Amino acid sequence: MPPEAAALTADGLTKRFGAVRALEDLSLRVEQGEVFGFLGPNGAGKTTTIRLLLGLLAPSGGRATVLGNAVTLGGAAWRSAVGYLPGEVAFWPQLSGQRTLDFLAHLSQREPVERAALLDRLGLDAATLKRAVHTYSDGMRQKLGIVQALQCRPRLALLDEPTKGLDPLVQQAFYEIVAEARRRGTTIFVSSHVLAEVQRLCDRVAMLRVGRLVFAGDVADLRRTERRRVRAVFAADVDPQPFAHFGALVAASPREIALLVAQEELPALVARLGMLPLADLVVEAPSLEEAFLERYR
Amino acid sequence: MSAGTLLAHLWRRHRAALLLLAAGNALFHWAITRVVPAAAQTGFVRELLDMAPAPVRVLVGEDLVANLSARGFLGFGWVHPFPLLLLGVWAVRVSAGALAGEIGRGTMDLIGSRPVSRSAQVTAAALGLVGGLAVIALAGWAGTALGLQMRPLEGVAARDLLPVAAMALLLFASAGCVALFVSATRREGGAAVSWCAGLLAGSYVLDYLARVWSAIAFLRPLSLFSYYQPQRILREGVAVQDVAVLAAVGAAGLVLAFGVFARRDL
Numbered sequence: 153m154p155p156e157a158a159a160l161t162a163d164g165l166t167k168r169f170g171a172v173r174a175l176e177d178l179s180l181r182v183e184q185g186e187v188f189g190f191l192g193p194n195g196a197g198k199t200t201t202i203r204l205l206l207g208l209l210a211p212s213g214g215r216a217t218v219l220g221n222a223v224t225l226g227g228a229a230w231r232s233a234v235g236y237l238p239g240e241v242a243f244w245p246q247l248s249g250q251r252t253l254d255f256l257a258h259l260s261q262r263e264p265v266e267r268a269a270l271l272d273r274l275g276l277d278a279a280t281l282k283r284a285v286h287t288y289s290d291g292m293r294q295k296l297g298i299v300q301a302l303q304c305r306p307r308l309a310l311l312d313e314p315t316k317g318l319d320p321l322v323q324q325a326f327y328e329i330v331a332e333a334r335r336r337g338t339t340i341f342v343s344s345h346v347l348a349e350v351q352r353l354c355d356r357v358a359m360l361r362v363g364r365l366v367f368a369g370d371v372a373d374l375r376r377t378e379r380r381r382v383r384a385v386f387a388a389d390v391d392p393q394p395f396a397h398f399g400a401l402v403a404a405s406p407r408e409i410a411l412l413v414a415q416e417e418l419p420a421l422v423a424r425l426g427m428l429p430l431a432d433l434v435v436e437a438p439s440l441e442e443a444f445l446e447r448y449r
Numbered sequence: 450m451s452a453g454t455l456l457a458h459l460w461r462r463h464r465a466a467l468l469l470l471a472a473g474n475a476l477f478h479w480a481i482t483r484v485v486p487a488a489a490q491t492g493f494v495r496e497l498l499d500m501a502p503a504p505v506r507v508l509v510g511e512d513l514v515a516n517l518s519a520r521g522f523l524g525f526g527w528v529h530p531f532p533l534l535l536l537g538v539w540a541v542r543v544s545a546g547a548l549a550g551e552i553g554r555g556t557m558d559l560i561g562s563r564p565v566s567r568s569a570q571v572t573a574a575a576l577g578l579v580g581g582l583a584v585i586a587l588a589g590w591a592g593t594a595l596g597l598q599m600r601p602l603e604g605v606a607a608r609d610l611l612p613v614a615a616m617a618l619l620l621f622a623s624a625g626c627v628a629l630f631v632s633a634t635r636r637e638g639g640a641a642v643s644w645c646a647g648l649l650a651g652s653y654v655l656d657y658l659a660r661v662w663s664a665i666a667f668l669r670p671l672s673l674f675s676y677y678q679p680q681r682i683l684r685e686g687v688a689v690q691d692v693a694v695l696a697a698v699g700a701a702g703l704v705l706a707f708g709v710f711a712r713r714d715l
Binding site for chain 2: 259
């Protein structure tokens with residue numbers, strides 16, 4: 153991979169299943185070593201995007217590159233440097249966990265140098281690995297899925313809903329695994345609709361809505377572009393109606409108002425409030441969840 | 450290398466079934482050698498067969514009825530539905546399970562996201578298919594050989610049955626390759642199994658009906674089973690034309706499987 157190459161790029165990537173447009177004209181670039189969040193409600197096109205990036209699906213239009221290589225169907229060598237956790241991870245039920253990991257590492261054509269550490273962190277012991285996978289709980293299967301994706305120390309990991317079915321303690325362990333992988337320079341592309349998780353893990357985020365990209369940028373930028381929530385409490389009665397001019401009035405009474413205000417309207421609003429008997433003023437940046445909901449409203 | 454890894458994986462998953470099918474076939478063909486009527490009993494068996502309705506005589510094998518002999522009886526063992534079912538189960542199980550089965554189960558994502566070419570996947574399935582069929586067919590032949598060792602029969606040697614076993618292998622390899630093509634076009638193992646088993650059963654029924662019902666006799670060449678006639682092989686040797694047709698159909702199925710699977714969404 154050329155040193156300047158992005159970990160992955162999509163250029164006008166489009167996928168149609170018959171009349172259904174699963175993904176429309178997606179363009180994005182993920183740099184090496186970053187943790188990139190891919191957000192969207194169910195059916196937004198997140199899994200389709202990941203499967204296009206892996207060459208499991210053929211695009212209806214556009215193109216993609218992974219680790220500097222054009223993505224095509226079939227078995228290109230660059231896939232040995234990619235780890236993938238499917239959204240609905242499935243294994244061969246009769247195979248033991250150990251056999252499953254050995255087989256998949258062998259197919260990756262790389263040594264499973266991280267396996268022992270991952271098993272230890274996720275609490276999968278040797279006795280569990282000897283059992284057939286069909287005896288595993290959903291959480292154990294998800295842990296096995298994480299291990300198989302990261303055991304060969306991939307340069308790029310595509311993780312589709314990685315914490316699904318994990319209890320909070322194991323989620324915490326997973327976050328540490330991601331942080332450590334990032335320190336080693338692994339690029340991580342995480343699809344999720346757990347916003348707190350994305351907020352915690354990711355440098356940048358892209359948001360999809362019905363197959364279309366609605367935002368791509370820093371998590372901080374996303375929150376910055378969203379409207380602020382302003383709450384003002386007055387020492388005497390005021391007429392709240394003129395404040396509707398500054399933004400969306402969420403709650404209004406003679407002694408208290410709450411409104412959503414665009415960032416550029418804030419100075420004028422604060423100046424106006426300063427002329428009134430102001431008792432308290434709270435200006436809050438939206439949580440990622442609010443930003444997310446606002447995008448999809 | 451990936452085809453080898455996939456083949457080992459296929460073996461791990463199907464070995465119990467393969468051993469069971471092979472043992473079943475060996476046991477069946479061994480049992481046939483035990484029930485071949487002795488020279489003194491042939492008169493009674495001939496009377497029995499003469500009384501049977503025409504469709505039953507066709508099913509048993511015209512040659513066996515016309516010329517009751519140990520060779521004919523052993524040949525009947527290779528057209529009996531039981532060993533055909535054993536070979537058919539393997540052909541359908543492997544071809545449907547390897548491609549459509551992996552997609553339907555969701556495990557194809559784990560294989561397809563690794564540096565494994567689509568052609569390696571089809572190659573591994575085809576090798577597993579043919580290898581398993583060879584084991585089952587050879588086990589059947591070994592059953593006959595063992596049976597003949599224990600009860601020598603006049604005018605027949607175990608090696609005479611080898612071309613029959615080879616043709617049984619070729620028949621099911623050919624059908625299995627067509628089934629691989631079907632599997633390469635499906636998204637669910639269940640649907641692929643239904644299609645493949647349906648095609649195999651349809652081909653068998655067509656061959657049978659075309660033999661007993663002269664109005665549709667012209668359709669018989671459309672059935673793969675019409676190119677597999679153990680009793681004629683024992684009498685006249687393997688017909689090159691039969692080998693050519695089965696090989697050509699198998700090759701066409703395989704080429705189509707490679708072509709479709711290389712281009713499809715997983």
